[in-house]
């Protein structure tokens with residue numbers, strides 16, 4: 102290696118580089134606020150990382166076993182991954198009872214949302230979404246130059262298929278984005294309600310983001326047999342506990358999948374992620390235990406916070422909202438206790454709300470104890 106380790110940095114050119122694409126100039130850089138830096142800076146404190154809805158429990162041990170076995174093989178890291186994740190697609194097809202042609206495995210479900218936007222949106226076209234919701238989808242839509250049209254119901258905690266249909270039909274709409282259970286409200290749309298939208302809006306692609314469906318045990322998957330304008334996305338980042346591996350997938354009509362493959366990069370799902378996801382998927386017993394732990398953990402948290410006189414909005418996912426008097430102060434005070442949560446109080450309909458990821462019952466007892474200290478301190 103001949104890197105000059107101690108030489109002073111040289112001056113970078115001060116000439117302005119060419120401008121990005123028009124649609125991109127309208128965006129600001131994604132504010133990546135992760136608690137990871139704070140956690141690493143406070144090694145003495147046991148952290149409760151409850152800000153990004155990652156699993157607080159480890160994934161099935163079979164995931165790491167699959168990676169370890171792979172690393173013992175020749176050419177493990179120098180060859181590109183298998184294209185289109187055939188092993189994982191086979192396992193998904195078995196689990197969900199859908200033909201293999203209905204699946205596209207992606208680099209996290211973010212990559213699925215990005216690919217859908219890149220495939221369907223022309224500049225200036227309209228995208229309707231049920232707000233408040235998962236923010237990152239909006240960046241992918243804006244990147245294509247789409248016009249975003251949020252639909253905010255009178256009550257953001259109640260399903261409003263009629264309102265959403267009216268919003269979609271108010272003007273030609275290419276995409277409609279719905280998250281169920283919704284992040285961060287927890288709102289679930291039933292398959293019957295999703296079918297109403299699909300039926301009333303046949304010209305629009307309806308994306309149903311089911312990132313938390315393993316927890317809610319409710320899905321609109323069966324509607325794929327009746328509607329070709331439905332696209333369902335899932336992820337291994339939440340209930341399966343594999344956020345670091347970046348694996349997600351799309352389920353859709355085979356014609357939609359073929360269209361997505363026009364822009365999708367088949368090398369983008371890494372080899373270790375494919376193997377870990379397939380191994381975790383084949384361990385449904387382990388997944389069931391994680392879901393039970395999270396349900397029990399949520400009961401513990403809800404009861405504990407109610408005893409502190411805080412209003413809680415539970416969900417059928419691994420997070421809930423809690424209303425606190427001064428959310429910004431609460432979030433800061435909690436982080437001083439080593440608890441990292443997400444302030445959502447600026448979003449429509451969510452005044453005072455902080456989002457908390459649910460962990461095991463033991464972790465939630467610890468969380469409630471630290472909340473009690475904060476409540477006493479801020480009183």
Ligand SMILES: *Cc1c(COP(=O)(O)O)cnc(C)c1O
Pocket residue numbers: 154208209210211212235280284310312335336337338344347348349
């Ligand atoms: C966490 C989350 C995602 C991102 O999942 P990845 O598979 O990690 O990219 C997508 N949608 C929603 C609603 C989420 O909450």
